[in-house]
Amino acid sequence: MSETRKAAPIRGKAHKYGDNVDTDVIIPARYLNESEPAALAAHCMEDLDPAFARKVGKGDLIVAGRNFGCGSSREHAPLAIKASGVACVVAESFARIFYRNAINIGLAILECPEAAREAQAGDELELDLAAGKVRNLTKGSEHGAKPFPPFMRSIMEAGGLIEYHRERLARK
Amino acid sequence: MGMTMSQKIIAARAGLPAVEAGDLVEAGVDMALGNDITAPVAIREFRRTGAGAVFDRSRVALVPDHFAPNKDIKSAQQCKAMREFALEMGIEHYFEVGEAGIEHALLPERGLVLPGELVIGADSHTCTYGAVGAFSTGVGSTDLAAAMASGSVWLKVPAAIRFRLAGELGGWASGKDLILHIIGMIGVDGALYRSMEFCGPGVAGLSMDERFTIANMAIEAGAKNGIFPVDRATRSWAASVSGRRYAEYEADADAEYEATVDVDLAAVPPTVAFPHLPSNARPIGEAEGVALDQVVIGSCTNGRIEDLRVAASILRGRRVAKGLRCLVFPGTQKIYLQALREGLVEDIVGAGAVFSAPTCGPCLGGHMGILAEGERALSTTNRNFVGRMGHSGSEVYLASPAVAAASAIAGAICDPAKIADPAGGRAAARPRDGRGGER
Ligand code: SF4
Numbered sequence: 001m002s003e004t005r006k007a008a009p010i011r012g013k014a015h016k017y018g019d020n021v022d023t024d025v026i027i028p029a030r031y032l033n034e035s036e037p038a039a040l041a042a043h044c045m046e047d048l049d050p051a052f053a054r055k056v057g058k059g060d061l062i063v064a065g066r067n068f069g070c071g072s073s074r075e076h077a078p079l080a081i082k083a084s085g086v087a088c089v090v091a092e093s094f095a096r097i098f099y100r101n102a103i104n105i106g107l108a109i110l111e112c113p114e115a116a117r118e119a120q121a122g123d124e125l126e127l128d129l130a131a132g133k134v135r136n137l138t139k140g141s142e143h144g145a146k147p148f149p150p151f152m153r154s155i156m157e158a159g160g161l162i163e164y165h166r167e168r169l170a171r172k
Numbered sequence: 173m174g175m176t177m178s179q180k181i182i183a184a185r186a187g188l189p190a191v192e193a194g195d196l197v198e199a200g201v202d203m204a205l206g207n208d209i210t211a212p213v214a215i216r217e218f219r220r221t222g223a224g225a226v227f228d229r230s231r232v233a234l235v236p237d238h239f240a241p242n243k244d245i246k247s248a249q250q251c252k253a254m255r256e257f258a259l260e261m262g263i264e265h266y267f268e269v270g271e272a273g274i275e276h277a278l279l280p281e282r283g284l285v286l287p288g289e290l291v292i293g294a295d296s297h298t299c300t301y302g303a304v305g306a307f308s309t310g311v312g313s314t315d316l317a318a319a320m321a322s323g324s325v326w327l328k329v330p331a332a333i334r335f336r337l338a339g340e341l342g343g344w345a346s347g348k349d350l351i352l353h354i355i356g357m358i359g360v361d362g363a364l365y366r367s368m369e370f371c372g373p374g375v376a377g378l379s380m381d382e383r384f385t386i387a388n389m390a391i392e393a394g395a396k397n398g399i400f401p402v403d404r405a406t407r408s409w410a411a412s413v414s415g416r417r418y419a420e421y422e423a424d425a426d427a428e429y430e431a432t433v434d435v436d437l438a439a440v441p442p443t444v445a446f447p448h449l450p451s452n453a454r455p456i457g458e459a460e461g462v463a464l465d466q467v468v469i470g471s472c473t474n475g476r477i478e479d480l481r482v483a484a485s486i487l488r489g490r491r492v493a494k495g496l497r498c499l500v501f502p503g504t505q506k507i508y509l510q511a512l513r514e515g516l517v518e519d520i521v522g523a524g525a526v527f528s529a530p531t532c533g534p535c536l537g538g539h540m541g542i543l544a545e546g547e548r549a550l551s552t553t554n555r556n557f558v559g560r561m562g563h564s565g566s567e568v569y570l571a572s573p574a575v576a577a578a579s580a581i582a583g584a585i586c587d588p589a590k591i592a593d594p595a596g597g598r599a600a601a602r603p604r605d606g607r608g609g610e611r
Contacts (some may be wrong), residue, residue, distance in 0.1 A: 004215065007175060011506075020360055020361070020449060020558045022558075024555070024557040024558065024559055024560050025558055025559065025564075026537075028432060028537070028559050028564075029536040029537045029538060029560075030537060030538075032209045032238055032249060033243070033244060033247045034246050034250075035212055035213045035216075035250075036563075047558050047559040047564040048558070049453075066361055067360060067361040067364065067394060068360070069395060070360060070474035071296065071555060071557060072209065072295075072296045072536070072555075073296040073298075073310040073312055073313075074209065074210065074293050074309060074312075074490075075210070075213055075293055075294075075312040075313040075314060076213070079213075086514065093361065093364060095361070095364070095394060096364065096365050096394070096396055097296055097310050097311060097391075099311060100311060100315065100349065101311075101312035101313075101314065101315075104312055105312075105314055105607075106317060106320075110496075121374075130224075151196040151198055152196070152579035153324070160314070161314050161315065161317075161318050161326075162217050162220045162314060162317060162318065163222055164318075164323055165221045165318050165322055166221050166222050168322070169223060169321065169322075170221055172220065
């Protein structure tokens with residue numbers, strides 16, 4: 001994840017969804033009897049958009065409304081999205097467990113209400129996560145997003161929560 | 173500036189004199205919980221930390237409940253991975269099928285969560301334990317892995333919304349109706365990232381079982397946690413489950429709340445949440461008559477003994493409607509036994525309902541009661557998202573055990589007052605033989 005953060009801005013095509021996209025539609029419980037990311041990706045968004053797994057391309061973006069990822073704590077949801085090749089999820093707001101899971105596993109996310117509301121399916125967006133900027137190349141607009149607090153950046157810079165703890169354990 | 177109850181617990185466990193909303197802290201964990209879905213991922217991540225042992229063998233709880241008893245080969249593999257890890261690490265609170273139950277009913281029953289403690293669980297309904305005045309919140313598997321290795325968790329200190337309860341619930345209205353009513357008022361992101369702190373004179377009239385139900389659904393309003401003050405009922409409950417010492421925290425008089433919501437309990441009607449969000453709440457009068465294929469009574473929301481008593485009181489001597497399937501799941505083995513002793517199981521089975529072993533089962537569309545396309549269920553569980561209990565073309569309505577039982581008899585959503593004693597209500601939750609049951 002540290003690479004995606006430090007490297008050039010993310011540029012991708014938007015797949016657009018509404019408010020309260022819950023983890024039950026991101027990855028239905030019937031597939032939770034396993035946890036291999038690739039297997040989960042095959043069913044990503046299945047109960048909301050059955051065509052998603054087929055049409056999503058590497059580097060694409062999910063753009064959604066309020067409270068994205070609400071519901072269960074299943075980390076399988078951000079894992080499935082990440083394994084689908086999605087480079088970042090941009091939303092008006094995120095449900096809190098999804099938010100922390102995404103940071104912990106290294107799925108880029110960005111809270112930017114204006115950009116999320118404005119974007120339409122198929123729009124080309126360019127995201128600068130470090131600076132907190134979203135440019136809609138299709139519409140020619142630009143919006144500021146909330147940058148991450150330093151503590152979360154240190155987790156992300158370590159490459160995720162496990163790496164962060166591994167470094168700390170090694171220092172002990 | 174003063175602190176809320178949640179903030180005080182976080183400050184204490186972070187070793188800080190004070191915290192403010194928005195602070196990022198690392199806090200010590202009194203109990204870390206995982207289940208058969210989330211623990212296998214956490215175990216994989218735990219291995220990657222390089223830690224050779226869990227931070228404290230007595231502060232990790234692992235519960236196979238979602239797909240257990242194993243529903244298929246893949247589930248069996250997941251349960252096995254968890255069992256072997258528990259053995260290898262010497263984890264004291266691993267509960268095998270037969271001694272277990274649904275995690276959020278089980279942990280409090282075993283005295284593993286007491287007031288003032290800080291609990292995280294890789295399950296969103298870990299917020300249930302706020303009922304006893306603990307700070308408890310759901311996290312992901314990677315958080316659980318890190319907590320098992322380090323004994324700590326990173327937390328953003330939440331702001332809070334205060335719910336001031338006055339009066340008493342009337343008729344068949346219960347804690348479940350109250351929380352559905354509140355979520356209907358504030359929406360599924362109405363408390364996003366925040367604590368829901370319940371207070372006021374109305375708290376005293378809520379049983380511990382009802383407080384568990386209410387705190388359980390805080391996540392359905394987007395909250396980080398829901399929490400109740402520690403009072404006489406909490407103390408006598410704590411003494412009944414554990415001899416451990418615990419600390420009591422109270423919100424400061426000048427604690428800051430983002431909002432205060434006043435709720436008159438007497439005005440809360442039996443409430444039903446329509447598909448596909450828990451916030452689509454309507455009073456029973458606007459829900460009656462919706463035809464049903466299945467009724468489910470159980471889960472970490474409403475699988476406790478009082479819930480079974482209320483359901484049994486309505487089912488006793490009546491018949492489940494022809495063509496409707498009624499499934500009842502006790503929360504734990506202990507609740508199961510108590511239900512047997514009180515004769516509740518006989519009432520339930522005698523009415524033509526199924527009484528099963530404790531499991532999450534149908535609550536998450538796991539097993540033992542999956543819905544087909546176009547089918548409609550009313551359930552005492554906590555989520556009615558698209559596809560939650562089965563086919564993406566099925567529907568789930570959420571309600572209390574009383575509404576569920578009455579609807580099972582009627583074959584359609586039904587006000588319990590129309591079938592059973594209109595004034596009977598919450599008296600039905602009292603123990604039949606004078607044993608157990610904290611009011
Ligand atoms: S009963 Fe339902 S909501 Fe509760 S822990 Fe099990 S699956 Fe989750």
